[in-house]
Amino acid sequence: AQKVTQAQTEISVVEKEDVTLDCVYETRDTTYYLFWYKQPPSGELVFLIRRNSFDEQNEISGRYSWNFQKSTSSFNFTITASQVVDSAVYFCALRRSGGSNYKLTFGKGTLLTVNP
Amino acid sequence: GAGVSQSPRYKVAKRGQDVALRCDPISGHVSLFWYQQALGQGPEFLTYFQNEAQLDKSGLPSDRFFAERPEGSVSTLKIQRTQQEDSAVYLCASSTHQGPSYEQYFGPGTRLTVT
Numbered sequence: 001a002q003k004v005t006q007a008q009t010e011i012s013v014v015e016k017e018d019v020t021l022d023c024v025y026e027t028r029d030t031t032y033y034l035f036w037y038k039q040p041p042s043g044e045l046v047f048l049i050r051r052n053s054f055d056e057q058n059e060i061s062g063r064y065s066w067n068f069q070k071s072t073s074s075f076n077f078t079i080t081a082s083q084v085v086d087s088a089v090y091f092c093a094l095r096r097s098g099g100s101n102y103k104l105t106f107g108k109g110t111l112l113t114v115n116p
Numbered sequence: 117g118a119g120v121s122q123s124p125r126y127k128v129a130k131r132g133q134d135v136a137l138r139c140d141p142i143s144g145h146v147s148l149f150w151y152q153q154a155l156g157q158g159p160e161f162l163t164y165f166q167n168e169a170q171l172d173k174s175g176l177p178s179d180r181f182f183a184e185r186p187e188g189s190v191s192t193l194k195i196q197r198t199q200q201e202d203s204a205v206y207l208c209a210s211s212t213h214q215g216p217s218y219e220q221y222f223g224p225g226t227r228l229t230v231t
């Protein structure tokens with residue numbers, strides 16, 4: 001069975017602070033994909049990043065960075081110099097790379113509030 | 117271009133009523149998924165289509181839930197004899213290919229409230 005745990009239910013920071021959102025996953029698969037999605041108040045899930053389990057190289061995109069550590073089954077997400085527009089619920093998700101069903105298994109999400 | 121659209125955006129149903137939720141995927145997208153998102157929770161998988169074939173319906177919570185995609189484009193999720201526990205946001209997602217490396221694009225969801 002696959003499982004994604006986001007232990008932080010809510011985080012509140014002041015603008016310009018750095019913030020890290022934690023994600024721990026469980027899977028018996030040797031190959032898989034990990035994702036982060038953002039859900040602003042409008043409700044639509046916005047894709048942020050996809051990571052293949054073969055590739056443990058960390059990735060940076062502007063103010064966003066991701067730290068994938070297979071040894072600890074973690075895929076953490078850091079926002080540098082947070083902005084009010086970053087306020088949203090962030091979901092980590094897992095998907096198998098084999099088989100015929102590519103459904104996503106989501107964590108419960110972390111509500112990030114960035115205060116001015 | 118146009119993204120995934122869903123209608124209605126909001127639906128209020130009395131317990132026992134039947135409802136139909138529509139999803140218009142991105143044109144040409146082969147794969148289509150339905151997810152259910154309860155308040156304060158992450159989305160949970162309901163069912164998956166590849167073109168018109170429903171390949172997995174293991175997430176449908178009961179036989180009151182039914183989904184179809186007869187022509188491989190628009191999909192409808194139907195819930196019969198709605199119950200209060202059906203209250204949730206129903207999200208539709210589509211993907212350009214059937215492989216696992218292609219991200220799913222989500223619609224805005226339909227918020228169903230059963231009174």
